[in-house]
Amino acid sequence: MKEKKETVVSPSLLSADFSRLEEEVRAAEAGGAAWLHLDVMDGAFVPNISFGAPVIRSLRPRTNLFFDAHLMIREPIRYIGDFVSAGCDLITVHAEACADVKATLEAIRAAGKQAGLSVKPGTPVEGIFGLLPLLSVVLVMTVEPGFSGQKFMPDMLPKIKALEHERQRRSLGYRIEVDGGVSPENAKLLRAAGADVLVAGSAVFGKEDKAAAIAALKG
Numbered sequence: 001m002k003e004k005k006e007t008v009v010s011p012s013l014l015s016a017d018f019s020r021l022e023e024e025v026r027a028a029e030a031g032g033a034a035w036l037h038l039d040v041m042d043g044a045f046v047p048n049i050s051f052g053a054p055v056i057r058s059l060r061p062r063t064n065l066f067f068d069a070h071l072m073i074r075e076p077i078r079y080i081g082d083f084v085s086a087g088c089d090l091i092t093v094h095a096e097a098c099a100d101v102k103a104t105l106e107a108i109r110a111a112g113k114q115a116g117l118s119v120k121p122g123t124p125v126e127g128i129f130g131l132l133p134l135l136s137v138v139l140v141m142t143v144e145p146g147f148s149g150q151k152f153m154p155d156m157l158p159k160i161k162a163l164e165h166e167r168q169r170r171s172l173g174y175r176i177e178v179d180g181g182v183s184p185e186n187a188k189l190l191r192a193a194g195a196d197v198l199v200a201g202s203a204v205f206g207k208e209d210k211a212a213a214i215a216a217l218k219g
Contacts, residue, residue, distance in 0.1 A: 005175060005196040009214045010035035010068045012179075019099025021055075022062045024205060029065050032218075036065040037179070038088070045097045046146030053079070053086040060087030064067065068137075068197075070118065070179065072145050077104040077146060084111045087092060092116030092139050093175075095128055098099045105134045116177070125159040129166060132175030135174045137197065138163050143180030157193050159177035164194025168218030184216035191219060 011033050025036060038056055043049040056067065060116040069088040070135055073079065075133045076093045077100070083091055101123045108115040116137035119125055121144060128138070140163070142156040156178075163176050177197035178190050187198055198217050207213040 011204035012201035
């Protein structure tokens with residue numbers, strides 16, 4: 001049986017003040033964040049556009065945070081090299097966005113990076129069980145991807161529990177990450193279900209005291 005990992009908080013850069021990104025990122029790091037969640041959107045797979053590899057590359061020398069890139073883009077295999085060279089540590093792609101999910105994950109791993117796979121709320125998590133041995137992270141979306149500030153969907157908790165059960169049953173080492181409407185109020189439920197990485201946007205970057213905000217999410 002795999003021992004449950006310590007809870008990690010991964011603040012979402014999308015909720016930071018883009019006029020002072022370095023200051024915001026350093027404040028999150030000083031407050032106890034271990035990861036930085038990087039939401040990359042293409043306006044095609046999701047109905048919004050955010051930022052890409054150049055922004056990530058510019059931040060990389062400014063922080064020691066683990067770069068947790070979430071690629072909400074169609075056929076991300078085309079851009080793996082760009083995000084590797086930008087300094088991402090983990091590259092997560094969407095099962096729904098890849099013609100060949102396995103080849104995409106293998107390309108990330110071949111580049112020496114951790115591979116993650118995300119599923120939208122309407123996608124059954126059982127469909128990716130065959131790929132779990134390739135993964136460092138499974139990212140469960142608890143809102144529809146594309147916009148920040150949406151309301152958390154509690155009916156996604158069974159997905160997290162199913163992934164935790166499968167992780168224990170097969171003695172696999174992937175982390176279970178949750179993204180969407182995460183707050184101190186639901187973080188306890190998420191942790192109890194098996195989540196060990198919590199993505200939070202305004203719940204961290206929207207707070208003056210980031211250390212207290214991060215501590216509240218960790219419980």
